[in-house]
Amino acid sequence: xxxxxxxxxxxxxxxxxxxxxxxxxxxxxxxxxxxxxxxxxxxxxxxxxxxxxxxxxxxxxxxxxxxxxxxxxxxxxxxxxxxxxxxxxxxxxxxxxxxxxxxxxxxxxxxxxxx
Amino acid sequence: xxxxxxxxxxxxxxxxxxxxxxxxxxxxxxxxxxxxxxxxxxxxxxxxxxxxxxxxxxxxxxxxxxxxxxxxxxxxxxxxxxxxxxxxxxxxxxxxxxxxxxxxxxxxxxx
Numbered sequence: 001x002x003x004x005x006x007x008x009x010x011x012x013x014x015x016x017x018x019x020x021x022x023x024x025x026x027x028x029x030x031x032x033x034x035x036x037x038x039x040x041x042x043x044x045x046x047x048x049x050x051x052x053x054x055x056x057x058x059x060x061x062x063x064x065x066x067x068x069x070x071x072x073x074x075x076x077x078x079x080x081x082x083x084x085x086x087x088x089x090x091x092x093x094x095x096x097x098x099x100x101x102x103x104x105x106x107x108x109x110x111x112x113x114x115x
Numbered sequence: 116x117x118x119x120x121x122x123x124x125x126x127x128x129x130x131x132x133x134x135x136x137x138x139x140x141x142x143x144x145x146x147x148x149x150x151x152x153x154x155x156x157x158x159x160x161x162x163x164x165x166x167x168x169x170x171x172x173x174x175x176x177x178x179x180x181x182x183x184x185x186x187x188x189x190x191x192x193x194x195x196x197x198x199x200x201x202x203x204x205x206x207x208x209x210x211x212x213x214x215x216x217x218x219x220x221x222x223x224x225x226x
Binding site: 004006032034036042043044045046049091093095097102103104105106107108109111 | 146147149151156157158159160161164166204208211212213214215216217218219
């Protein structure tokens with residue numbers, strides 16, 4: 001089946017630093033990837049839609065200058081949390097949509113802790 | 116704006132029971148609906164995808180039904196096992212491929 005990886009799986013950083021999270025589709029091409037955020041005991045909230053070769057589309061209330069998304073190839077999207085603060089601590093999950101499917105395949109998630 | 120609600124929020128049952136998890140959504144103009152499983156601290160595993168033109172989908176002990184007009188979907192789990200313990204999420208999808216997730220049902224199946 002389709003596999004999506006995320007790196008790193010866990011990151012701890014100091015307040016004010018920037019953190020980059022990678023999302024890769026390992027065995028299929030994905031023109032569209034999605035980034036979600038999940039707070040403890042809550043559901044996933046869509047942050048942005050990432051399309052290969054174009055600017056990401058952000059959901060209402062998500063700061064595009066704080067959460068930089070780059071989708072430079074059909075197998076890689078990156079999310080950079082700039083100047084991270086403790087309130088950005090969360091579980092970040094990406095998903096990838098294959099070229100000819102309605103199914104989104106999810107990565108294992110990245111746990112971000114900002115001290 | 117699509118809103119998705121799942122009932123019950125939590126469920127604890129003995130092994131072997133047949134279970135019903137409910138999902139309701141406010142905007143019936145959906146293209147499909149997916150059910151996912153999430154283990155603690157992990158990503159999501161897709162269980163079933165139902166197209167808007169379909170009434171149900173089955174995979175092993177899982178059966179998902181969809182009543183698009185009434186904004187409801189149900190996930191049936193037959194003969195539950197401890198390994199089924201997880202959070203189950205439903206997510207209707209629209210024409211933008213975006214998924215809006217429900218609040219989830221935390222299931223615990225004890226031996």
